[in-house]
Amino acid sequence: MYKTTYHRASSVEEAASLISGADDGKLLAGGQTLIPTMKQRLAAPSDVVDLRHIADLKGISVAGSTVTIGAGTTHADVANSAEVRSACPALADLASNIGDPHVRNMGTIGGSIANNDPAADYPAAMVALNATIHTNSRQIGADDFFTGMFETALNDGEIITAVSFDAPEKAAYQKFPNPASRYAMAGVFVAKSGGGVRVGVTGAGSDGVFRASNMESALSASFSGGALDGASVDPSDMLSDLHGSSEYRANLVKVMAKRAVEAAG
Amino acid sequence: MGAEGIGARIARKEDKRFITGKGRYTDDMVVPGMKHAMFVRSPHAHAKITGINKDAALAVPGVIDVLDGKQLTEDGIGNLICGWMIHSKDGSPMNMGAWRPLADDKVRYVGDAVAIVVADTKAQAREGAEAVQVDYEELPSATDIEAAMADGAPQIHDEAANNLIYDWEIGESTATDAALASAAHVTEMDIVNNRLIPNAMEPRAALGLYDEAEDHYTCWTTSQNPHVARLVMSAFYNVAPENKLRVIAPDVGGGFGSKIFIYPEEVVCLWASRRTGVPVKWVADRTESFLCDAHGRDHISNVKIGFDSENRITALKVDTIANLGAYMSLFSSSVPTYLYATLLSGQYNIANIHANVRTVYTNTAPVDAYRGAGRPEACYLIERVMETAARELGVSPAELRRKNFVTEFPHQTPVIMAYDAGDFGASLDAAMQAADYSGFAARKAEAAGRGKLRGIGMSCYIEACGIAPSQAVGALGAGVGLWESAEVRVNAVGTIEVLTGSHSHGQGHETTFAQLVADRLGVGIDTVSIVHGDTDKVQMGMGTYGSRSGAVGMSAISVALDKVEAKAKKIAAHLMEADEADIEIDSGELKVAGTDKTLPWFQMALAAYTAHNLPEGMEPGLKETAFFDPANFTFPAGCYICEVEIDPDTGVTEVVQFVASDDFGTIINPMIVEGQVHGGVVQGIGQAMLEGCAYDAESGQLLTASYMDYTMPRADDIPSIDVSTTKTECPSNPLGMKGCGEAGAIGSPPAVINAITDAIGNNDLTMPATPQTVWAAINR
Numbered sequence A: 001m002y003k004t005t006y007h008r009a010s011s012v013e014e015a016a017s018l019i020s021g022a023d024d025g026k027l028l029a030g031g032q033t034l035i036p037t038m039k040q041r042l043a044a045p046s047d048v049v050d051l052r053h054i055a056d057l058k059g060i061s062v063a064g065s066t067v068t069i070g071a072g073t074t075h076a077d078v079a080n081s082a083e084v085r086s087a088c089p090a091l092a093d094l095a096s097n098i099g100d101p102h103v104r105n106m107g108t109i110g111g112s113i114a115n116n117d118p119a120a121d122y123p124a125a126m127v128a129l130n131a132t133i134h135t136n137s138r139q140i141g142a143d144d145f146f147t148g149m150f151e152t153a154l155n156d157g158e159i160i161t162a163v164s165f166d167a168p169e170k171a172a173y174q175k176f177p178n179p180a181s182r183y184a185m186a187g188v189f190v191a192k193s194g195g196g197v198r199v200g201v202t203g204a205g206s207d208g209v210f211r212a213s214n215m216e217s218a219l220s221a222s223f224s225g226g227a228l229d230g231a232s233v234d235p236s237d238m239l240s241d242l243h244g245s246s247e248y249r250a251n252l253v254k255v256m257a258k259r260a261v262e263a264a265g
Numbered sequence B: 001m002g003a004e005g006i007g008a009r010i011a012r013k014e015d016k017r018f019i020t021g022k023g024r025y026t027d028d029m030v031v032p033g034m035k036h037a038m039f040v041r042s043p044h045a046h047a048k049i050t051g052i053n054k055d056a057a058l059a060v061p062g063v064i065d066v067l068d069g070k071q072l073t074e075d076g077i078g079n080l081i082c083g084w085m086i087h088s089k090d091g092s093p094m095n096m097g098a099w100r101p102l103a104d105d106k107v108r109y110v111g112d113a114v115a116i117v118v119a120d121t122k123a124q125a126r127e128g129a130e131a132v133q134v135d136y137e138e139l140p141s142a143t144d145i146e147a148a149m150a151d152g153a154p155q156i157h158d159e160a161a162n163n164l165i166y167d168w169e170i171g172e173s174t175a176t177d178a179a180l181a182s183a184a185h186v187t188e189m190d191i192v193n194n195r196l197i198p199n200a201m202e203p204r205a206a207l208g209l210y211d212e213a214e215d216h217y218t219c220w221t222t223s224q225n226p227h228v229a230r231l232v233m234s235a236f237y238n239v240a241p242e243n244k245l246r247v248i249a250p251d252v253g254g255g256f257g258s259k260i261f262i263y264p265e266e267v268v269c270l271w272a273s274r275r276t277g278v279p280v281k282w283v284a285d286r287t288e289s290f291l292c293d294a295h296g297r298d299h300i301s302n303v304k305i306g307f308d309s310e311n312r313i314t315a316l317k318v319d320t321i322a323n324l325g326a327y328m329s330l331f332s333s334s335v336p337t338y339l340y341a342t343l344l345s346g347q348y349n350i351a352n353i354h355a356n357v358r359t360v361y362t363n364t365a366p367v368d369a370y371r372g373a374g375r376p377e378a379c380y381l382i383e384r385v386m387e388t389a390a391r392e393l394g395v396s397p398a399e400l401r402r403k404n405f406v407t408e409f410p411h412q413t414p415v416i417m418a419y420d421a422g423d424f425g426a427s428l429d430a431a432m433q434a435a436d437y438s439g440f441a442a443r444k445a446e447a448a449g450r451g452k453l454r455g456i457g458m459s460c461y462i463e464a465c466g467i468a469p470s471q472a473v474g475a476l477g478a479g480v481g482l483w484e485s486a487e488v489r490v491n492a493v494g495t496i497e498v499l500t501g502s503h504s505h506g507q508g509h510e511t512t513f514a515q516l517v518a519d520r521l522g523v524g525i526d527t528v529s530i531v532h533g534d535t536d537k538v539q540m541g542m543g544t545y546g547s548r549s550g551a552v553g554m555s556a557i558s559v560a561l562d563k564v565e566a567k568a569k570k571i572a573a574h575l576m577e578a579d580e581a582d583i584e585i586d587s588g589e590l591k592v593a594g595t596d597k598t599l600p601w602f603q604m605a606l607a608a609y610t611a612h613n614l615p616e617g618m619e620p621g622l623k624e625t626a627f628f629d630p631a632n633f634t635f636p637a638g639c640y641i642c643e644v645e646i647d648p649d650t651g652v653t654e655v656v657q658f659v660a661s662d663d664f665g666t667i668i669n670p671m672i673v674e675g676q677v678h679g680g681v682v683q684g685i686g687q688a689m690l691e692g693c694a695y696d697a698e699s700g701q702l703l704t705a706s707y708m709d710y711t712m713p714r715a716d717d718i719p720s721i722d723v724s725t726t727k728t729e730c731p732s733n734p735l736g737m738k739g740c741g742e743a744g745a746i747g748s749p750p751a752v753i754n755a756i757t758d759a760i761g762n763n764d765l766t767m768p769a770t771p772q773t774v775w776a777a778i779n780r
């Protein structure tokens, strides 16, 4: 009933061919989302294609101002990377606050953005940093990549290979954790660069990660916490659950955004 | 006393095996031929079972059998019962509906057990359980008190019209009303005590073994009271007569009350073992623990307290409704009555008290005793209303309390309890000093400078522990007596085994009970072994709950030790040709007072067993039993002070100081007592700020069924806790002990909420005070 066939891929090409040959296959990265889902029997893939042994998917490189992070890079590796810490300390901070040490040492950036959990941290950063998502067949801008809760622009069997972005002038991430799960209940990533200011919000929106465009224009005019005093967040666009009403989340988005701007300096 | 006696702060003997992963829990038990079970559980809150089709499940490889409620009924297995009879104020007995170990006609909550699947492996059992096809006809459900009591509410049990189980009262209604009417000031509040899920670290488990040759059953299970489990399964559930049923509770990883009760699973595993001919093991997964362990609390109340013109309390009137869930669990009826309303006098002199308590069925997990059981609800109510009254009267909360403290003992309250000893002012003073209460205003101003709201709150709790006098609880409806038993066996080489009916599931009995023996006989604790948790080894016992193992369980050991000492002295006197009255026991020797004659303890023991030279007419051997039944409850009391800082933008609340000053009477091991207070306070802060069980009102699904949604306290939620004690001895047991297992969970929630409401200047706040709740209260 729940049998699954495990495959270990040693290259992206091999993984692509294994997944396209599978009946109802799933790619496996850190397994921090997929394995619990399978244990709860909410997912029952016929085949699992393990990406963890593909060297090409791992690692961090900086060329000029462009930072590239392999899809298979763990949260811990991003958190501890000297390159990331100097190019974009906000991203290293974000990674260091995902889950617990076990999750950070197993979970990967590719798995996180492929999953696009509405309360995950990385999507806010990808959107705010205007990152490019590289796959085995194309490149997708972050604005087009995240298409709704647990939804992305990925086609069936398409494999994320890396993400890249230009180091921002200033950036910061502020996360308000859900008291129980400690996923984001409102996580705001603010990034300022030559192209202006971008604000990515996770955890709060009723349709997953989004850009707070009114905040972006206020901050483009004046990059200061005070600039957000007049910015409003519409509760009707927010999630509402046991842990936070939509009004509360709307408030948190604003408070976290201000704090992020202040932290970015 | 010696280095290992009463009062010694020594490391726990049992921790070596726990810390090194060598504990032996029910799931570690393996017997030849053992198979695995999975329960089929109701996905609906309320539904009729219209059919069960087992064909597909029986076809799953490895599945041995699928058994359902009809078969259980055919075999004469009885209903699960509530063992404490409560009569409504009109004299009628409580309206108890039937609880079948496997539902046969109707399911009444999400998780209700419908069938058991036994298979070679756990995975196969699980696959089999998914393949059992149960047809349900869904019925409307009610999960909270108001919905269950509304006109036209779904009828959950035929026996309980309008879902009302009983309508009970205590105290004088007319006199209380009159005193309230003439009071100079009345404070009135509506109070909710939030529902909690226990979350013991070890999930419940059972291994049932039927031995056909002997027609005998053995049950390994996660129980706080194996003898009570055997008694109830034998006398009421028809599993087997007591002499044909052995219950073993090996190492148990926490209970907090939730493992007192006898649940369907252990009964069904035993029965299924006979039906299938194989030993059957079931271990709950975490989801089953959330769904099916008995939950705690869940009260709504209205309280009125009246004061005279000098701020002395004249009357207290309480109207409470408690949610008992879908079935009446073993002690459920006693929790919101005799364990709750009898403590409503708090630490105060109150001439008139009346409480009315109604309990209702709902489509939720059964609710029963959880750390504190009734007393946290009473303490929360009285300590919230005292703090509120002080604010309304414009007086210091500490002074309002102090003015009303009971100061003379014994003190008869109007609600049964007679407080035997205490010094409430001493605890209050100690806590206020430790908390630097007078420096609060400066700390608040400093916090305001940082944009933080700082608040302080206190709670002066009293509780009744060592649950206790058999005659008294019998008169109040208990189906059992609440004594405890002990047997002290001195071996021929002088080492000692103590068999106790108390059960340790984290409390450290192997250490503290040995400390008592070390204290009395002057031997090292390594020569003393504590034996518990097996009905074939220990004579009889009532188990561990209500902080009773020290006050009642150790008292039984103490009385048995009296008998051992008396006989040992006779033997020693005989061997040393001295007068029995001159024999002293000291440092592992029997000495003749005023001489240098001594007899080592082990030589006396050997003499008792060789029996070559015993006093005329004395029986050989050295082994004594005692059953101890105390004269009264014990009354631990104390004062807790909590200080919080709140971020007004987000409602995030940090407990920045927590002070606990407790009076537990005699303390055996201060380190263990501190650990108990720490754990209790953490659970209390959990209740106050983090933990809130929620069911979906529409579907009746449990919304907080995992740690993704149910917030257990974590280390970074908890401050360093300042723990200290004051002491008045309990006069009703030989050791002067009061018990410390529940105090922390009882005293802390009102202190926390009093502090938060003080900080935000809004008293309208319900637990758990999560960031969202606090933020909403600030902005109301």
Ligand SMILES: Cc1cc2nc3c(=O)[nH]c(=O)nc-3n(C[C@H](O)[C@H](O)[C@H](O)COP(=O)(O)OP(=O)(O)OC[C@H]3O[C@@H](n4cnc5c(N)ncnc54)[C@H](O)[C@@H]3O)c2cc1C
Binding pocket: A026, A027, A028, A029, A030, A031, A032, A033, A034, A035, A036, A051, A071, A072, A097, A098, A099, A100, A103, A106, A107, A108, A109, A110, A111, A112, A114, A115, A117, A119, A120, A121, A122, A158, A159, A160, A161, A181, A182, A183, A184
């Ligand atoms: C206890 C716990 C706490 C957590 N807390 C947080 C938190 O605070 N914040 C947060 O953001 N996350 C949190 N997570 C989630 C964590 O970050 C996961 O690691 C992440 O969501 C998934 O990454 P993974 O590498 O484990 O992916 P997997 O679980 O292996 O896969 C997830 C999904 O992505 C797909 N996938 C994986 N890699 C690729 C790829 N290269 N290309 C295409 N598809 C791919 C898989 O097929 C699968 O559908 C937590 C998880 C746990 C268990």
